[in-house]
Amino acid sequence: MTIATSDSGGGAGIQADLKAFARCGVHGTSAIVALTAQNTHEVISVETLPRQFILDQVRAVVMDMGVDAVKIGMLFDQPTIEAVDEALEMVGDAPIVLDPVMVAESGAVLLKPEARRALIERIVPKATVVTPNAAEARELTGLTEDASSDELVRAVHALGPEVAVVTGGHLDGTDRYFDGALLEEIEGPRHEHGASHGSGCTHSSVLAARLALADTPLEAARTARQVAAEAVANGLREIGSGAGPVDALGIINS
Numbered sequence: 396m397t398i399a400t401s402d403s404g405g406g407a408g409i410q411a412d413l414k415a416f417a418r419c420g421v422h423g424t425s426a427i428v429a430l431t432a433q434n435t436h437e438v439i440s441v442e443t444l445p446r447q448f449i450l451d452q453v454r455a456v457v458m459d460m461g462v463d464a465v466k467i468g469m470l471f472d473q474p475t476i477e478a479v480d481e482a483l484e485m486v487g488d489a490p491i492v493l494d495p496v497m498v499a500e501s502g503a504v505l506l507k508p509e510a511r512r513a514l515i516e517r518i519v520p521k522a523t524v525v526t527p528n529a530a531e532a533r534e535l536t537g538l539t540e541d542a543s544s545d546e547l548v549r550a551v552h553a554l555g556p557e558v559a560v561v562t563g564g565h566l567d568g569t570d571r572y573f574d575g576a577l578l579e580e581i582e583g584p585r586h587e588h589g590a591s592h593g594s595g596c597t598h599s600s601v602l603a604a605r606l607a608l609a610d611t612p613l614e615a616a617r618t619a620r621q622v623a624a625e626a627v628a629n630g631l632r633e634i635g636s637g638a639g640p641v642d643a644l645g646i647i648n649s
Contacts, residue, residue, distance in 0.1 A: 396456060396486070397600060398449075398479055399468030400429040400441075400496075400505075402593075406640030407499075411593035412466055415600035418622060418643045421607055423600075424460060426452035426482065428475050435592060436637025438503035443471055446478040453482040462486045464607035466600045467518065469496035473510040480517040490523040490606040493556070494599035495531050511535075520555030524612055526599045526619075527551060528562045548573040558612045562598060562623075570620050572613060579613060583620045590630020590639030597643050598623035 397416070402408035409425050416423030428449050432439040456462060465486055470476050483491065495514060497506040506514065515535060519525055527535060529547060536542075536550035544561055548571040551559035560581075563569040568585035572578070601622045605615035626641035634640060 396424045396426065396453070396462045396464070397466045397468065397603075398426045398428060398453070398482065399466070399596070400431055400471065401427050403430075403432050404434045404592075404635065404640070406435065406638075407593035407596045408468060411596035411641065411643070412468065412600040414643045415597045415622070415626075416604050418626075419601055419604035419608070421463075421604045424456045424462070426456070428479060429469065429471050433499070433503075434637070435635025435639060438499050438505070441471055441505075443475050446474065446481075449475070449478040450482050450485075453485050457485045462489045464489050464603040465491045466603035467491065467493045467522075468596055468599070469505050470514065470518075471505060471510070472507045473513045476510055476513040476517055480521075483518075483521055490603070491521055492599050492603040492606065493518055493522040493525045494595055495519070495525060495527050495535060496595070497531050497534055515554055522556040523606065524558040524560060524599075524602060524616070525551055525554075525556040526560045526562060526595070526602065528595060532561045544569070544571045545573075545578060547571070548578070558616075560602070560616050560619075562595065562620075570616065572616050574612065577613070581617055581620045583624045584628070586624060586628040586630075588632075589627035590632045590634075590641060591627050592630075592638040593641045594623050594627050597626045597641055601643075 397412035602619035
């Protein structure tokens with residue numbers, strides 16, 4: 396299940412999550428917490444959904460279909476975070492992957508500043524894996540740009556998740572994995588001329604799908620790095636005038 400926000404441009408959010416789930420061979424369900432009006436170069440507006448409707452979506456899936464893993468994406472504001480925190484009580488011991496979405500590729504703010512503390516206190520400690528990029532890791536931890544990737548991943552882990560993965564797409568291309576004991580570099584190819592909108596959503600969704608399929612967190616993180624890189628390489632650069640969407644399904648090559 397993805398608990399996240401709809402992207403009207405189809406590149407990130409719920410839409411990217413469901414494509415990534417399909418890429419992994421699992422059936423994806425969703426609880427939409429907010430709606431964005433956006434395209435490849437701007438987020439025009441955001442509308443959140445009522446607490447009860449968020450809870451109803453999760454309950455409807457849990458009571459009939461079950462949930463093997465949860466991916467959490469953009470939550471936007473504190474009331475939404477509080478609703479999701481409550482909804483997580485329904486998913487039992489399903490692993491939870493949190494992608495702490497804060498800023499869009501276009502620079503639009505996707506997590507209100509006053510909601511940052513609620514995310515850190517209420518959602519991060521419940522996560523099996525948290526998957527920020529370097530900028531998000533600095534926002535979560537308060538560390539500066541002088542902090543190394545290893546320092547960032549250790550600081551994110553100190554906030555309470557079982558595992559932290561700081562993705563390296565905006566740095567050297569190498570992800571950092573830390574579970575409190577093992578510090579691992581997860582390397583993979585960089586595709587600087589690909590299309591990257593939705594790469595973080597794809598990474599975290601693949602990781603959640605692989606946990607649902609009983610991979611260890613490290614195995615899941617390695618697969619997520621590989622699939623996200625392929626999705627960027629296959630990205631749909633000709634769509635829109637801004638950052639094009641990743642292609643997790645190989646649309647161009649099919």
